[in-house]
Amino acid sequence: MSLLDIQNVSVTFGATAILDEISLHVAKGEFVSILGPSGAGKSTIFRLLTGAARHDSGKITYNGQPLATKHHGFGFMPQRDALMPWRRIIDNLTLGLEVQGIHRKNARAQVTPLLADFGLDGFARHYPSQLSGGMRQRAALLRTIAQNRPVQLLDEPFGALDALTRTQMQAWFEMRWRAARWTTLLVTHDVREAVALSDRIYVLSRRPARVIAEVHVPAPRPRMGRRVSAEAHAVEAQLLEILLNQTGETL
Amino acid sequence: MQSDVPRRPGRGLARGIPAVLSVVSAFLIWETYVRLSGISPLMLPAPSRVLDQIVLNRALLWDNMVPTLKATFAGFALSLTVAFSLSVVLDFMPRVRRALFPIFVVSQTLPLVAIAPLVVLWFGFDLTPKVLLVALVTFFPMLVALVDGYGATDPEIEDLMRAMGATRGQIFRSARFPSAMPYFFAGLRISITYAVVAAIFAEYVGARAGLGIVILNAKNSFRPDLVLAAVVISSALTLVLFAITALLQRVVLRWREVGSTR
Numbered sequence: 001m002s003l004l005d006i007q008n009v010s011v012t013f014g015a016t017a018i019l020d021e022i023s024l025h026v027a028k029g030e031f032v033s034i035l036g037p038s039g040a041g042k043s044t045i046f047r048l049l050t051g052a053a054r055h056d057s058g059k060i061t062y063n064g065q066p067l068a069t070k071h072h073g074f075g076f077m078p079q080r081d082a083l084m085p086w087r088r089i090i091d092n093l094t095l096g097l098e099v100q101g102i103h104r105k106n107a108r109a110q111v112t113p114l115l116a117d118f119g120l121d122g123f124a125r126h127y128p129s130q131l132s133g134g135m136r137q138r139a140a141l142l143r144t145i146a147q148n149r150p151v152q153l154l155d156e157p158f159g160a161l162d163a164l165t166r167t168q169m170q171a172w173f174e175m176r177w178r179a180a181r182w183t184t185l186l187v188t189h190d191v192r193e194a195v196a197l198s199d200r201i202y203v204l205s206r207r208p209a210r211v212i213a214e215v216h217v218p219a220p221r222p223r224m225g226r227r228v229s230a231e232a233h234a235v236e237a238q239l240l241e242i243l244l245n246q247t248g249e250t251l
Numbered sequence: 252m253q254s255d256v257p258r259r260p261g262r263g264l265a266r267g268i269p270a271v272l273s274v275v276s277a278f279l280i281w282e283t284y285v286r287l288s289g290i291s292p293l294m295l296p297a298p299s300r301v302l303d304q305i306v307l308n309r310a311l312l313w314d315n316m317v318p319t320l321k322a323t324f325a326g327f328a329l330s331l332t333v334a335f336s337l338s339v340v341l342d343f344m345p346r347v348r349r350a351l352f353p354i355f356v357v358s359q360t361l362p363l364v365a366i367a368p369l370v371v372l373w374f375g376f377d378l379t380p381k382v383l384l385v386a387l388v389t390f391f392p393m394l395v396a397l398v399d400g401y402g403a404t405d406p407e408i409e410d411l412m413r414a415m416g417a418t419r420g421q422i423f424r425s426a427r428f429p430s431a432m433p434y435f436f437a438g439l440r441i442s443i444t445y446a447v448v449a450a451i452f453a454e455y456v457g458a459r460a461g462l463g464i465v466i467l468n469a470k471n472s473f474r475p476d477l478v479l480a481a482v483v484i485s486s487a488l489t490l491v492l493f494a495i496t497a498l499l500q501r502v503v504l505r506w507r508e509v510g511s512t513r
Contacts (some may be wrong), residue, residue: 050414072416082407086506088431095425099415127506147415 009058016209032195035206075149081140083128090124096147171224296476304480322450326385338397371457381453388449389442396438400431
């Protein structure tokens with residue numbers, strides 16, 4: 001039984017078709033990635049879920065119910081960290097809870113125990129500009145998790161980081177995810193990242209985006225911080241081939 | 252993880268030296284010119300003479316500084332209240348903004364020389380016309396700064412808050428208003444330098460007391476030294492207000508002062 005179900009959803013902005021009959025589903029505790037070329041409309045799927053955009057046709061159900069326009073079952077982590085530079089880290093982390101009407105003091109009490117797990121111990125009183133890129137990204141993730149939403153939407157969360165920091169963050173994130181098992185929908189154009197983190201991967205075509213493949217990743221976890229397993233390697237090769245084929249280019 | 256570069260002691264002081272030097276030499280040149288040329292103090296008094304007048308007339312200057320300061324503060328408080336309230340209304344109602352903004356722009360094109368006597372005519376010689384004129388002159392830079400500042404909010408932060416389920420009011424309070432603060436202080440600094448001048452001008456046109464009245468009377472009795480003495484006091488007032496603004500800005504925008512480690 002899937003928690004989130006997107007069925008035959010199409011979106012058109014003006015004369016431009018963005019999404020074409022997209023169908024995908026996410027089960028509770030599952031890690032699903034949406035993989036596709038840049039500018040394919042991956043983020044538009046998130047905009048539908050957070051209510052920032054409307055779909056023209058198709059159906060989105062959450063827990064079997066049609067998604068209401070004012071539905072807030074999702075924790076959203078944008079591409080850039082979008083931390084408020086004028087708020088200290090702790091106050092950035094409590095933003096989502098404050099929006100939910102929780103008093104700042106109580107919100108702080110809820111978030112503070114999580115700081116250590118996210119490597120932010122001792123940085124609560126710092127401003128975002130005092131943190132490294134990796135720490136800012138961890139703070140943005142914690143801000144998302146702290147909202148206690150049943151589904152996490154991560155929009156290329158490591159895309160803005162340098163290669164080394166990105167690898168470290170992916171390994172750290174896999175460890176955290178294995179402990180918490182958040183139901184997660186990840187948007188990425190990084191094949192290796194998708195394979196390292198996901199249970200299942202949807203591959204989108206160029207715009208207008210269609211689902212051109214659904215791939216299960218059977219490789220055992222943990223997958224980061226060790227040699228890439230044969231299973232993972234096979235899936236990576238398969239995904240690359242799908243992506244390259246549909247662009248009409250060959251190696 | 253504080254800034255790696257330690258603050259060198261006395262750096263702020265050392266940075267002020269060129270400014271102090273240039274001001275002191277300007278006054279020295281002025282003083283020397285007056286002494287060597289033998290020009291009449293009725294035409295151009297030396298700085299030393301102006302200083303003497305300040306000391307001699309300290310009671311007069313003090314008694315007239317108080318009403319000017321009152322008008323400045325009251326006018327500025329009114330202006331700040333109106334500018335902020337209007338900015339909020341305009342931010343929530345773009346249509347009202349399009350309707351009213353041209354009026355505000357026109358209000359800034361009115362020559363003060365023409366409008367000040369009218370305001371005094373309508374509201375008399377008390378505090379009211381002075382307060383209104385100070386407000387008229389100072390509110391526009393702050394209003395523009397606030398409205399522009401709201402508009403400069405990072406769209407990703409607003410998208411994020413919307414995804415969190417925030418209302419328009421929550422987005423204003425937590426994102427748009429704090430985003431506007433650096434802009435607001437830029438406008439505030441411009442406004443505050445106009446404020447004292449506007450109060451003095453209003454007094455000059457018609458009032459019972461104030462630095463403007465001192466200047467008017469001194470001019471009419473051919474006392475440029477006393478005119479300049481009042482001018483020095485008025486400049487000092489503006490500088491003090493400017494310094495208070497700068498101090499306030501450092502407190503409110505402290506997040507901009509912290510060092511980056513990247």
